[in-house]
Amino acid sequence: MGLRGTAFLLQCYLMLAAAMYFDLGEQEEKCIIEEIPEDMLVNGYFLLEPWDLKAFSHSPHLGVTVTVRDPNHEVLMSKRYGKFAKFTFTAHTSGQHFLCFQTNSTRFSVFAGQKLKLHLDVQMGEHAIDPNKDKAKENLETLENSLSHLIDQMMYITRQQEYQREKEEVFRQISEDTNSKVLWWAVVQTSVLLSVGFWQIKRLKDFFIAKKLV
Numbered sequence: 001m002g003l004r005g006t007a008f009l010l011q012c013y014l015m016l017a018a019a020m021y022f023d024l025g026e027q028e029e030k031c032i033i034e035e036i037p038e039d040m041l042v043n044g045y046f047l048l049e050p051w052d053l054k055a056f057s058h059s060p061h062l063g064v065t066v067t068v069r070d071p072n073h074e075v076l077m078s079k080r081y082g083k084f085a086k087f088t089f090t091a092h093t094s095g096q097h098f099l100c101f102q103t104n105s106t107r108f109s110v111f112a113g114q115k116l117k118l119h120l121d122v123q124m125g126e127h128a129i130d131p132n133k134d135k136a137k138e139n140l141e142t143l144e145n146s147l148s149h150l151i152d153q154m155m156y157i158t159r160q161q162e163y164q165r166e167k168e169e170v171f172r173q174i175s176e177d178t179n180s181k182v183l184w185w186a187v188v189q190t191s192v193l194l195s196v197g198f199w200q201i202k203r204l205k206d207f208f209i210a211k212k213l214v
Contacts, residue, residue: 023115024048029067029102032120036091040124047084047119048103064118065102071095080104 022030036042048064066087067078076097077089091097103116 021119031100038094067100069098
């Protein structure tokens with residue numbers, strides 16, 4: 001047995017430690033009934049071994065045929081496996097499904113006349129993949145990406161508007177400061193002109209008085 005087979009066998013032992021088990025005889029078929037909802041993915045794990053574990057390693061051709069029938073007794077799957085394996089199927093209708101197991105042990109095999117023990121663990125809960133759901137999920141992801149892009153664009157436009165308002169505020173403040181400075185400069189110029197004008201008038205008046213022209 002290779003390393004991969006040993007690892008899988010160990011995994012089966014760990015998973016089937018608390019699972020059910022039952023006996024199988026030569027070419028005997030036993031079935032269990034499971035209530036399975038529609039579109040449910042079912043995973044089954046089994047391990048077939050003789051009660052005499054010493055003979056387990058000397059049974060390379062020992063195997064199990066797994067057959068699954070739906071509530072209408074139509075065969076969903078039928079496949080031959082080795083001593084330990086995993087099988088998977090999807091229920092197409094809700095109701096009682098029949099999981100049947102049959103060994104290939106015969107009266108000519110090394111296990112003639114003795115029972116074999118089948119450990120079984122059936123796990124349900126994962127739904128089958130629905131292409132329409134995947135498509136809807138892809139469409140939803142596309143819408144989410146588009147919405148995220150629109151939100152980013154709106155945030156960019158908002159930041160640009162805020163930046164323009166800040167520039168306008170700065171420009172308005174500069175304009176008001178400039179206008180205030182121009183007004184004061186005009187007042188200073190007018191004051192200087194008036195002062196010079198009064199000074200010139202006074203000088204002319206004093207000149208005329210000194211010359212006794214007035």
